[in-house]
Amino acid sequence: MSVSPALNATVARVTEAIEQRSDAMRSEYLARIRAAGAAGPVRAHLSCGNQAHAYAAMEGDKPALAAGRAPNIGIVTAYNDMLSAHKPFEAYPEQIRAALREMGATAQVAGGVPAMCDGVTQGQVGMEMSLFSRDVIALAAGVAMSHNCFDAALYLGVCDKIVPGLIMAAASFGHVPAVFVPAGPMTSGLPNDEKAKVRQQFAAGEIGRDKLMEAEMASYHGPGTCTFYGTANTNQMLMEVMGLHLPGASFVNPGTPLRAALTAQAARRAAEITALGNDYRPVGEILDARAFVNGIVGLMATGGSTNLVLHLPAMARAAGIALDLADFDALSDVVPLMTKVYPNGLADVNHFHAAGGLQFLIRELLRGGLLHPDAQTVMGEGLASYTREPKLIEGKLAWVEGAEETANDKILRPAAAPFAPTGGLKQLAGNLGRGVIKISAVAPEHRRIEAPARIFHDQAAVKAAFQRGELDQDTVVVVRFQGPQANGMPELHSLTPVLSVLLGRGLKVALVTDGRMSGASGKVPAAIHVSPEAAAGGPLARLHDGDLVRLDAEAGTLTCLTADFETRAPVVADLSANQTGLGRELFAAFRRTVGPATEGAAVVI
Numbered sequence: 229m230s231v232s233p234a235l236n237a238t239v240a241r242v243t244e245a246i247e248q249r250s251d252a253m254r255s256e257y258l259a260r261i262r263a264a265g266a267a268g269p270v271r272a273h274l275s276c277g278n279q280a281h282a283y284a285a286m287e288g289d290k291p292a293l294a295a296g297r298a299p300n301i302g303i304v305t306a307y308n309d310m311l312s313a314h315k316p317f318e319a320y321p322e323q324i325r326a327a328l329r330e331m332g333a334t335a336q337v338a339g340g341v342p343a344m345c346d347g348v349t350q351g352q353v354g355m356e357m358s359l360f361s362r363d364v365i366a367l368a369a370g371v372a373m374s375h376n377c378f379d380a381a382l383y384l385g386v387c388d389k390i391v392p393g394l395i396m397a398a399a400s401f402g403h404v405p406a407v408f409v410p411a412g413p414m415t416s417g418l419p420n421d422e423k424a425k426v427r428q429q430f431a432a433g434e435i436g437r438d439k440l441m442e443a444e445m446a447s448y449h450g451p452g453t454c455t456f457y458g459t460a461n462t463n464q465m466l467m468e469v470m471g472l473h474l475p476g477a478s479f480v481n482p483g484t485p486l487r488a489a490l491t492a493q494a495a496r497r498a499a500e501i502t503a504l505g506n507d508y509r510p511v512g513e514i515l516d517a518r519a520f521v522n523g524i525v526g527l528m529a530t531g532g533s534t535n536l537v538l539h540l541p542a543m544a545r546a547a548g549i550a551l552d553l554a555d556f557d558a559l560s561d562v563v564p565l566m567t568k569v570y571p572n573g574l575a576d577v578n579h580f581h582a583a584g585g586l587q588f589l590i591r592e593l594l595r596g597g598l599l600h601p602d603a604q605t606v607m608g609e610g611l612a613s614y615t616r617e618p619k620l621i622e623g624k625l626a627w628v629e630g631a632e633e634t635a636n637d638k639i640l641r642p643a644a645a646p647f648a649p650t651g652g653l654k655q656l657a658g659n660l661g662r663g664v665i666k667i668s669a670v671a672p673e674h675r676r677i678e679a680p681a682r683i684f685h686d687q688a689a690v691k692a693a694f695q696r697g698e699l700d701q702d703t704v705v706v707v708r709f710q711g712p713q714a715n716g717m718p719e720l721h722s723l724t725p726v727l728s729v730l731l732g733r734g735l736k737v738a739l740v741t742d743g744r745m746s747g748a749s750g751k752v753p754a755a756i757h758v759s760p761e762a763a764a765g766g767p768l769a770r771l772h773d774g775d776l777v778r779l780d781a782e783a784g785t786l787t788c789l790t791a792d793f794e795t796r797a798p799v800v801a802d803l804s805a806n807q808t809g810l811g812r813e814l815f816a817a818f819r820r821t822v823g824p825a826t827e828g829a830a831v832v833i
Contacts, residue, residue, distance in 0.1 A: 238562040239521060242555050243600070246517045254516075256549025261512040263404035269503055270376045270404075271296050282336075282377050289325075289334045299499040301328060302338035302378030302404075304369045306385040307650070311345045313386040313453040313460055316411040316482040320384055320491055324365040327492035333499045338381070339372025341365045343390045347454065350733045351687065351722035353810045358389065359717045359744070360818045362539065363831040365393025366400070366546075367746030373401045379502035380405040382495060386453055391463035392539035395515075396833060399546035405501040407606050408472040409494045410464050412480045413489055414452030416578045420570035424449045424725075428732070431694075431725035454481045455576035457569035458749060462532035466540075468586050468614060469526035470519045471605025472511070475627060476617040479581040489625040492619060497606060509606060511540070515547040519599035521609070524556055525598050528563035528651025529589060529643075531572040533718020534756060535719075537653060542828030545710075553662060553826055557655035557784070563598055564646030565668055568639055571751075572669045575639040583640040587630025591615040596643040656755050656779070658787035659741065659794065660740070660767045662826055663758035667781045670753050674731065675781040677738045677753060679749060680774050681706050685801055687720050694726045702736040704777040708768040708801075710743025711761025712822040712829040715806040719744045727752040738779045740786065742768055742825070755779050755786050757825040762801070764824075769798030 247254070271279065283293045290695070294296055303324060307317035319552050342361060349355040360701025365385075373381065381404055383394040391408070398406045426443040430433045453460045476492055480487045501509040520540065527536055527696045541551040565697035566589055567573075569580045590611060593599045598745050599611060606614045615628040634640045641647060667675055679702040687707060693699055705727065711717050730737045731752055739745070739754040742761035760766030767788070776789040807813065816833045 234597045235600065238558055239525065239598055239600070242558050243517050243521045246521065246549060246551065246555060247523060249552070250517065250548060253550060254548035257278050257402070257512065257720065261510060265403035265503065265510055269296070269379055271300065272833055274376065275777060282375060286334070286336065289329070292332065292334050299333045299376060299379040299502045301333065301335040301495060301498050302373060302381045303335055303337050304372050304381060304383050305389045305395070306341050306343035306365070306394070310348065311343055311387060312414060312448060312451055313411055314343050315451045317384045322408065323488060323491050324495040328499060330494060331499060335382070335495065336377070338375065339368065339376060341368040341372070341385070341390070341393065343385065346388050346719060347448065347523060350719065352645065355718035356504040356716040356806065357811060357815060358719065359538070359712060359829060360815050360831065362389035362393040362396070362542070363818065365390055366396035366832055369394055369397030370400055373397065373404065378404060379504055380407070380498040382406075382498050383408045386411055386460050386463065387457055388459040388463070388535060391467065392543050395543040396546040398511050399515055400542070402515070402547065403510045405498060405509050405606075406472065406511035407469045407474070407494045407498045409491060410467070410473060410478055412452055412482045413455050413461065413577050414450045415481055416455055416576055417449045418443055418446035419574065420447070420456050420572050420576060424728070427725040428728050430793065432729050447551060453577075455578060456571060457530065457532065457577060457580075459533040459535040461577050462527065462530070462536055465526050465530055465532060465586060466523045466536065469590065469599070470523045471514055471603060471607070471611065471614070474618070475607065475614045476585075476587055476630070479577050479585060480618070481578070486618060486620050489620060493625055501606060509604070512547060514604045514606070515549070516604070517549055518603040520544045520549055520551060521559070522599050522603055524559050525563050525593060526561045526589075528653060529565065529593060530567045530569070531565055531652035531666070534653065534664055534666045538665050538744070538757060538829055542833055545828060545830065545833045553655045553664065556653055556664070560651035560653050563651040564643050565648040565650065565652055566592065566641050566643060566646050567823060568647055573639065579636070579639055583636040584631035584634050585617070585640070587615050587617045587821040588634060588640060591630060592643040598643070654781055654784050655782055656781070656786040658785045660777070660786045660788055661758045661760055663786060665753060665755050665781050667753070669751055670781065671751065673808050674751070674753055676779070677702070677736045678776065678778040679704050679736055679768045680737070681771055681777045683708065683771055683773050685709050687723050690723055691726055694730075699730055700733070700735070703730070704738050704740055704779065706768065706771055706777070707739065707741040708762040708771070709803065711759070711763055711825065713761055713819055714742075714763035714801075714803055717743055717825070717829055721745060724752065740768070740777065740779065742766065751780055753779060758786070759825040761825065762798070763803065765798045769800075770796040
């Protein structure tokens with residue numbers, strides 16, 4: 229394949245800035261993991277008693293484990309059958325063990341991590357634990373790996389906080405090679421635009437709950453990831469573009485022969501890259517500045533989830549890399565938007581995959597000099613192998629060159645003829661703080677709004693005001709005290725139908741919040757992750773009802789225009805109702821110690 233050797237100047241500049249900013253932290257990190265790697269295969273340092281405990285239940289694998297000459301692979305799994313995306317992982321451990329036994333290696337489930345479903349907790353109290361679950365996942369995976377019995381690790385996870393949490397743990401055990409193993413998207417159900425229309429009809433009182441339930445069950449109907457391009461599928465894109473999946477693994481449906489073959493090959497590849505062989509690839513070396521820049525470029529090119537603007541800085545910090553919102557903004561300015569997948573368009577990820585998918589996208593970005601072609605991956609040096617797609621040929625897994633041309637230019641376009649010349653995320657800054665906005669799904673005429681603010685302290689109050697007809701005017705809806713210190717920074721995705729109804733009535737409407745919006749948020753302009761948050765005395769705490777607020781996504785500004793705004797004292801809210809009940813008291817220490825959204829809203833890193 230022909231790839232331009234010239235790296236885009238902005239990509240090069242941003243990468244250099246990240247490397248300089250991270251120099252001391254990254255150097256300390258690399259020294260730590262290299263010292264751990266230099267100690268040699270881990271089981272050699274365990275006593276016979278340590279090992280006997282570790283192998284006691286392994287039945288036929290005991291002789292190979294005790295000999296210690298073949299790789300032992302740790303499986304960290306997020307399996308549960310509450311999440312459709314993670315249900316397929318139930319069968320993975322046995323598939324992995326079978327594949328490894330064929331080559332004389334072994335595998336053990338090192339441990340499980342919690343995996344909550346934001347689709348279940350949207351608009352519920354559980355959403356206040358959602359973001360913090362990422363750090364719990366990192367801790368739980370760290371506990372699993374702490375047994376120090378593993379020559380490599382397979383991380384089984386897909387959804388919103390799960391992959392970022394697993395990356396944080398994998399980076400902390402950066403001397404251990406790691407392969408991330410996806411489960412794939414469910415097959416296509418009710419089209420996402422039809423689902424969204426039904427939700428808006430229900431919000432407007434035009435249909436009953438029975439019709440809403442019917443539509444939702446037709447949308448989310450079987451094992452696999454939800455098919456819209458939200459956080460879960462953005463995670464899968466990232467793992468491939470960052471070189472931690474096998475090429476082409478992200479969007480193969482569960483329960484197919486190709487999916488099973490890729491899972492078996494992921495296990496074999498993990499065994500091949502241990503320190504026991506000749507291709508040792510510790511994951512901490514892969515997770516460098518180039519990998520994270522490549523991930524951000526993929527995020528922009530696909531119009532991916534805003535949640536990754538939170539997660540990527542936390543993931544990077546675990547590997548000694550310091551990212552800033554300015555990095556996202558600068559890369560967005562030069563990376564073209566090449567996809568239209570719901571909520572940015574009508575297609576789902578299955579349609580995207582069929583149109584050429586990530587192999588076409590990566591090929592185009594490499595040719596445009598927008599990805600680091602020499603980044604390390606679990607497959608070897610460079611991203612060239614990620615332009616190839618997996619096939620079963622006479623029952624054998626093989627990789628062939630991916631599509632040279634898009635099969636549907638309404639879904640996927642080349643970098644030279646994109647849907648938009650720039651990426652889907654913008655940094656916002658002004659006297660209301662710093663935040664981000666996803667504009668890839670927002671029509672140009674809705675990207676600038678100047679209107680009176682209406683202040684709320686929870687999303688239920690917004691819905692009640694809507695039902696009373698109080699929002700039937702141009703409005704900037706401000707939902708504050710939704711940041712990590714206040715209540716764990718829940719997503720406010722349940723506001724999307726309400727705000728969409730107002731937009732559909734021809735009103736100018738926007739959301740401003742120190743909380744989050746889902747990766748499925750769409751056409752309404754939303755300034756999110758605003759920091760410093762209101763609970764920390766941030767500027768949102770000084771806003772009053774009726775203040776004139778300007779959100780200008782094109783200019784990247786978020787401003788209160790009312791004259792006395794700067795001199796006001798911030799409001800102090802009574803947050804006691806958000807501190808206890810349904811598990812919230814367990815996270816009090818997290819709320820006290822969490823960092824700002826601009827640095828990833830992290831607790832453990």
